[in-house]
Amino acid sequence: MSILSGHARVAGIAGWPVTYSRSPRLHGFWLQRHGIDGVYVPLPIRPGEFATAVRGLLAAGFAGANVTIPHKLAAFEICDSVDASAHRAGAVNTLIFGEGRISGSNTDGYGFIANLRANGVDPSTGPALVLGAGGSARAVAAALQDAGVAVTVANRTRAHAEQLGNDLPGLHVIEWESREAALADHALVVNATPLGMVGHEPLDLDLSRGSASLVVADNVYVPLETPLLRAARARGLRSVEGLGMLLHQAVPGFRAWFGVEPSVDDELRRFVAADLLMQ
Numbered sequence: 397m398s399i400l401s402g403h404a405r406v407a408g409i410a411g412w413p414v415t416y417s418r419s420p421r422l423h424g425f426w427l428q429r430h431g432i433d434g435v436y437v438p439l440p441i442r443p444g445e446f447a448t449a450v451r452g453l454l455a456a457g458f459a460g461a462n463v464t465i466p467h468k469l470a471a472f473e474i475c476d477s478v479d480a481s482a483h484r485a486g487a488v489n490t491l492i493f494g495e496g497r498i499s500g501s502n503t504d505g506y507g508f509i510a511n512l513r514a515n516g517v518d519p520s521t522g523p524a525l526v527l528g529a530g531g532s533a534r535a536v537a538a539a540l541q542d543a544g545v546a547v548t549v550a551n552r553t554r555a556h557a558e559q560l561g562n563d564l565p566g567l568h569v570i571e572w573e574s575r576e577a578a579l580a581d582h583a584l585v586v587n588a589t590p591l592g593m594v595g596h597e598p599l600d601l602d603l604s605r606g607s608a609s610l611v612v613a614d615n616v617y618v619p620l621e622t623p624l625l626r627a628a629r630a631r632g633l634r635s636v637e638g639l640g641m642l643l644h645q646a647v648p649g650f651r652a653w654f655g656v657e658p659s660v661d662d663e664l665r666r667f668v669a670a671d672l673l674m675q
């Protein structure tokens with residue numbers, strides 16, 4: 397870490413637990429690369445203490461913070477203003493402090509779309525099938541809709557998908573059991589469940605039901621290559637890994653707090669991936 401001055405900008409990530417977060421490593425890389433007088437720290441904040449802690453950060457002159465589990469809804473509540481991305485996602489993952497006020501946004505959808513584009517995928521190529529109806533599914537579905545894409549959602553608990561459909565008009569909901577048959581009608585499939593993550597079962601999805609141009613994206617990034625992505629590569633399908641989404645979603649916060657537009661490139665990916673491989 398570089399030596400700080402009294403002018404140093406300070407940001408961090410609020411979560412509980414926060415020890416698993418790669419965000420300090422990611423932002424630390426950019427701070428060092430750009431020689432910025434600033435620091436990004438883990439902020440272990442217990443459930444129930446979020447509002448007190450965030451008011452404290454604001455009073456202490458922080459530039460802002462990222463927010464992760466379990467505080468994303470509490471973060472929405474505490475903001476003086478939230479942008480359209482936060483409204484659409486129903487949660488806030490990025491807080492920006494300024495003149496005693498807290499502004500909130502949700503950069504997961506931005507990160508998902510930016511990652512597709514960085515992988516040469518035009519999100520508006522055709523309809524998308526999103527598997528899951530939790531936090532990341534909501535952000536991804538909203539961002540795809542905003543990009544003009546028709547979105548179908550399949551979720552284990554249909555009622556959760558219906559709820560998402562109420563919040564995002566135009567969303568098409570199908571049964572979880574119909575996900576495989578639906579592949580043929582979609583240009584992109586996104587795994588927004590934890591299936592395939594270390595400690596979880598793989599996602600059960602036979603990709604042979606999709607077309608040869610199907611793009612397969614996985615939000616899971618531990619492991620970097622999930623069984624779904626491996627199956628996609630084995631079939632010669634274009635695949636998009638979840639780590640890129642994590643890297644891209646961090647860009648807007650860094651820019652707001654530290655005043656520099658950071659880039660997502662191979663060097664950054666290798667640096668963050670090295671930490672994941674040590675798991």
Ligand code: NAP
Nearest residue numbers: 528529530531532533552553556588589590615638641642
């Ligand atoms: P979440 O809000 O807890 O939602 C989980 C979703 O997965 C729910 O729709 C749930 O269905 C479904 N699900 C859970 N277990 C299942 C199972 N055994 N079978 C079928 N469906 C199941 O989680 P999230 O925050 O969206 O995260 C999902 C994954 O994305 C996690 O692995 C997370 O690490 C990853 N993620 C990655 C990024 C990134 O930047 N790459 C960002 C956010 C999240 P029910 O409604 O039936 O419970």
